Amino acid sequence: MSTTNKRRGVRAGQPEPELSRLKELWLTLSDDARAFWRARLQSGGAGNTQPEIRRDLLAKLKINLRHDNQLSNFKSWMQDQDGREEEAEKQTDDERQLVEQFGDSWTLDQIRDEVLKRSYARALATGDFAAGRKTIVQDLNVKKITLDRDKFEFNAAKAALANAAQLKTISASKLSDVEKIDAARRALFGELPEDKEKAT
Amino acid sequence: MTQFEIKVLRRLLDELHDTDGGLLSEIQLHGAIGGTAFCSASQLTGMIALADTRHWITGVRNETTGLTMWGISPRGEKARTEL
Numbered sequence: 001m002s003t004t005n006k007r008r009g010v011r012a013g014q015p016e017p018e019l020s021r022l023k024e025l026w027l028t029l030s031d032d033a034r035a036f037w038r039a040r041l042q043s044g045g046a047g048n049t050q051p052e053i054r055r056d057l058l059a060k061l062k063i064n065l066r067h068d069n070q071l072s073n074f075k076s077w078m079q080d081q082d083g084r085e086e087e088a089e090k091q092t093d094d095e096r097q098l099v100e101q102f103g104d105s106w107t108l109d110q111i112r113d114e115v116l117k118r119s120y121a122r123a124l125a126t127g128d129f130a131a132g133r134k135t136i137v138q139d140l141n142v143k144k145i146t147l148d149r150d151k152f153e154f155n156a157a158k159a160a161l162a163n164a165a166q167l168k169t170i171s172a173s174k175l176s177d178v179e180k181i182d183a184a185r186r187a188l189f190g191e192l193p194e195d196k197e198k199a200t
Numbered sequence: 201m202t203q204f205e206i207k208v209l210r211r212l213l214d215e216l217h218d219t220d221g222g223l224l225s226e227i228q229l230h231g232a233i234g235g236t237a238f239c240s241a242s243q244l245t246g247m248i249a250l251a252d253t254r255h256w257i258t259g260v261r262n263e264t265t266g267l268t269m270w271g272i273s274p275r276g277e278k279a280r281t282e283l
Contacts, residue, residue: 020221023220023221023222024221027223027260027271028260031264077220077221077222080219080222081219081222081223084219084222084223084224084225084228084269085223085262085267085269087228088224088225088227088228088267088269089265089267091225091227091228092225092227092265092267095227108240108241108242109236109240109241111241112227112230112235112236112241113235113236115227116227116230116231116235119227119231
């Protein structure tokens with residue numbers, strides 16, 4: 001794993017914005033240091049006004065936020081990141097528990113699907129619709145694939161019944177297995193577009 | 201690199217870019233890019249390893265929980281515009 005510090009793209013020769021520097025630094029702070037600044041940001045009481053916090057950020061972390069709204073933006077970003085970390089830990093716990101419980105019978109993808117479904121349910125329960133939206137997309141994709149497969153199986157069974165006699169003839173013929181499969185597919189579903197192109 | 205791999209990497213980098221300097225875990229990334237309907241868990245692990253090798257993403261491991269979360273690097277931001 002690479003260990004270089006992570007930064008957003010900054011144009012060559014341009015100084016990195018202070019807010020970006022603070023976000024980058026935040027991710028490298030110890031849990032204790034984060035707890036200290038988090039408490040101050042959330043307090044807002046005496047000694048913790050926005051100008052006072054900005055002054056201390058400059059003194060202790062060398063981050064010079066010039067405006068209160070930069071601090072408000074950072075606080076909002078920090079809360080988002082805290083939420084992401086909290087949910088990531090819950091998902092990891094869910095995955096660990098499911099592997100212990102069903103690791104012998106479920107595939108990794110089945111376990112992952114279940115973890116994401118639980119995450120979706122949590123997002124909806126807490127009203128975090130932004131997080132839930134992405135999981136909904138995943139859930140809908142899974143349902144669409146299942147529905148497509150069901151439709152295909154239904155159509156295949158219907159076509160097989162309608163062409164049962166022809167399939168019997170193909171099966172009894174002296175064609176190779178590959179040729180039989182190809183002939184059966186044509187009998188059930190017709191010519192492929194590329195076959196039609198070849199014919200013309 | 202196959203077209204599919206490029207598509208997975210593009211989505212990974214887009215999602216990390218959208219966090220505005222934040223981090224996402226592998227499972228969160230999987231959910232965000234379309235889940236197992238889009239790519240399998242093992243395919244995603246491979247793509248994350250590839251992006252890490254190319255220094256497009258950076259892993260930050262929490263020593264307390266052991267959980268690794270991923271962020272986009274400046275190289276990743278550049279790659280994102282070129283993929």
